[in-house]
Amino acid sequence: xxxxxxxxxxxxxxxxxxxxxxxxxxxxxxxxxxxxxxxxxxxxxxxxxxxxxxxxxxxxxxxxxxxxxxxxxxxxxxxxxxxxxxxxxxxxxxxxxxxxxxxxxxxxxxxxxxxxxxxxxxxxxxxxxxxxxxxxxxxxxxxxxxxxxxxxxxxxxxxxxxxxxxxxxxxxxxxxxxxxxxxxxxxxxxxxxxxxxxxxxxxxxxxxxxxxxxxxxxxxxxxxxxxxxxxxxxxxxxxxxxxxxxxxxxxxxxxxxxxxxxxxxxxxxxxxxxxxxxxxxxxxxxxxxxxxxxxxxxxxxxxxxxxxxxxxxxxxxxxxxxxxxxxxxxxxxxxxxxxxxxxxxxxxxxxxxxxxxxxxxxxxxxxxxxxxxxxxxxxxxxxxxxxxxxxxxxxxxxxxxxxxxxxxxxxxxxxxxxxxxxxxxxxxxxxxxxxxxxxxx
Numbered sequence: 001x002x003x004x005x006x007x008x009x010x011x012x013x014x015x016x017x018x019x020x021x022x023x024x025x026x027x028x029x030x031x032x033x034x035x036x037x038x039x040x041x042x043x044x045x046x047x048x049x050x051x052x053x054x055x056x057x058x059x060x061x062x063x064x065x066x067x068x069x070x071x072x073x074x075x076x077x078x079x080x081x082x083x084x085x086x087x088x089x090x091x092x093x094x095x096x097x098x099x100x101x102x103x104x105x106x107x108x109x110x111x112x113x114x115x116x117x118x119x120x121x122x123x124x125x126x127x128x129x130x131x132x133x134x135x136x137x138x139x140x141x142x143x144x145x146x147x148x149x150x151x152x153x154x155x156x157x158x159x160x161x162x163x164x165x166x167x168x169x170x171x172x173x174x175x176x177x178x179x180x181x182x183x184x185x186x187x188x189x190x191x192x193x194x195x196x197x198x199x200x201x202x203x204x205x206x207x208x209x210x211x212x213x214x215x216x217x218x219x220x221x222x223x224x225x226x227x228x229x230x231x232x233x234x235x236x237x238x239x240x241x242x243x244x245x246x247x248x249x250x251x252x253x254x255x256x257x258x259x260x261x262x263x264x265x266x267x268x269x270x271x272x273x274x275x276x277x278x279x280x281x282x283x284x285x286x287x288x289x290x291x292x293x294x295x296x297x298x299x300x301x302x303x304x305x306x307x308x309x310x311x312x313x314x315x316x317x318x319x320x321x322x323x324x325x326x327x328x329x330x331x332x333x334x335x336x337x338x339x340x341x342x343x344x345x346x347x348x349x350x351x352x353x354x355x356x357x358x359x360x361x362x363x364x365x366x367x368x369x370x371x372x373x374x375x376x377x378x379x380x381x382x383x384x385x386x387x388x389x390x391x392x393x394x395x396x397x398x399x400x401x402x403x404x405x406x407x408x409x410x411x412x413x414x415x416x417x418x419x420x421x422x423x424x425x426x427x428x429x430x431x432x433x434x435x436x437x438x439x440x441x
Contacts, residue, residue, distance in 0.1 A: 027220040035068045056094035067138045072216045085243040085275045096307035107304040109344030118163040126175035133181040137216040141311045143303040174205040184213045195232040212240040214254040221254035238266040244284040259293040266297035279324035286333040296335035327368025388417035
């Protein structure tokens with residue numbers, strides 16, 4: 001038995017003297033024995049808190065509940081817990097009670113972009129479908145702290161049906177992301193039912209699932225669950241590793257099962273102060289991910305949710321990390337660094353600038369080493385004028401039911417077929433003065 005296994009066995013026996021490793025690897029046993037109070041945490045880890053600190057921790061838990069799986073607890077280094085990435089991500093801090101004036105309950109305005117309960121429709125062709133508000137562990141940096149663990153906000157079957165009906169009635173939707181909470185907190189049968197109903201919708205091309213189970217409770221990825229998932233291809237799964245040490249043997253096994261089932265895997269990390277705000281840590285993380293057939297997808301700037309100021313880094317730290325990845329490791333191991341715009345603006349890429357300058361026929365670029373080079377553009381380029389009528393285009397866009405496109409935003413300004421020359425913010429004073437003058441004429 002390894003030192004790691006011995007530690008798990010020790011924790012299991014502290015929970016129940018009759019516990020065995022077979023219990024430990026039972027995901028339902030893990031959930032049943034999740035750590036939800038400070039006394040149990042102290043008993044299982046040997047960590048002790050002073051009275052004043054404990055009082056502050058109790059106040060924090062009263063606002064933002066505590067829940068840690070025994071598996072994730074076993075990863076905490078009790079000898080250096082204050083600097084331990086697993087402790088920081090899972091155990092409450094009194095700093096969570098310090099809510100800055102710019103922090104928000106719903107920083108991404110998910111509720112405002114919700115046409116029916118459980119659905120967030122922000123982008124033209126895809127929706128976020130909240131099918132569970134319960135997680136196996138409550139991450140301290142969660143952007144949805146307002147919902148997670150709230151028993152009164154667990155979606156009912158009727159609400160799930162209402163969300164499915166909205167997707168049915170919205171033919172523009174080709175991509176559905178199941179999120180929560182954690183969708184894998186649902187039973188296999190219930191999840192199978194949801195996936196089956198979505199698969200019946202002709203215009204739904206892709207279903208994605210966001211889960212942290214491979215990180216915090218890898219035993220949930222059972223052969224039975226994988227068998228259910230395999231029935232509903234094309235299915236994609238994004239998980240949430242923030243630190244390379246979280247990729248344990250148990251996590252690797254859960255990822256292997258999913259990848260062997262033909263499910264493409266992605267990872268969404270959050271940049272967290274004191275956890276992974278280090279170029280070497282992030283490089284090791286992305287390299288270990290691709291080694292286990294997981295494509296780094298996003299690196300998020302920490303959201304402006306209430307009580308997360310101690311987790312946030314300057315954007316410059318994220319840019320520094322991206323500079324340490326681009327060109328320094330495999331291209332497919334480099335995530336996109338994004339800020340999920342407050343107010344519901346969606347994910348905005350924030351990347352180092354490699355385009356230095358350009359003229360009418362040449363661009364000046366720099367590479368990851370700082371080498372400056374040029375790229376010669378064509379002297380003669382006969383562009384195809386696009387009138388937006390795809391059916392009549394001479395390019396080979398011979399698609400079934402090809403639809404004329406409707407551009408918005410910057411795409412609209414760049415298009416040939418729209419007369420717009422600028423995008424004007426609402427309540428622009430200059431435009432209001434123009435309107436007033438026109439009304440007075």
